[in-house]
Amino acid sequence: NAGVTQTPKFRVLKTGQSMTLLCAQDMNHEYMYWYRQDPGMGLRLIHYSVGEGTTAKGEVPDGYNVSRLKKQNFLLGLESAAPSQTSVYFCASSPGLVAYNEQFFGPGTRLTVL
């Protein structure tokens, strides 16, 4: 089992460019999440999904879009990148269905927007 994988690991963008971050999990988990981690801010939830075909906004959704077309994949899109989106992005998944599941995290994507 690979667990939760994220592609790419690093990326540098120019302001206004777009990109998509891919998250994949092979644990058949229902719930998936995208977080960003910034110095002194901890992990903040961007968007999440409680099942295939569903998405919902988290704490800091502005400037991001997501899609969950397949159960195992959760995509995070930046349509027009801004320097404020420079961050480390983590994807996570959890079994769902029952509350209080631990979340399993991917290794992260370090994004720099110039």
Added chain:
Amino acid sequence: DQQVKQNSPSLSVQEGRISILNCDYTNSMFDYFLWYKKYPAEGPTFLISISSIKDKNEDGRFTVFLNKSAKHLSLHIVPSQPGDSAVYFCAAISGTYKYIFGTGTRLKVLA
């Protein structure tokens, strides 16, 4: 408004001694708490959790204490080992599947 706070950004402890990491929260509706450990260039990994109906949960060298009246939880690591050096995040959930994470405490265990 930071609902989950870790007021100590860093902590240094001698190997073999106890490490105590603290976490405070403001929302009394939180009913489940977790601790995650994060090494550099890796994602956070689950460490230990506690339900609000308990005041202590133990797993090997790791113990989490919950004081609901003070809205405070702590993670004790005894004895501390150099491999425990990492950033520790506490997290809280309140009946949904969304976690609120603290800002993290960087623990350094000195050999």
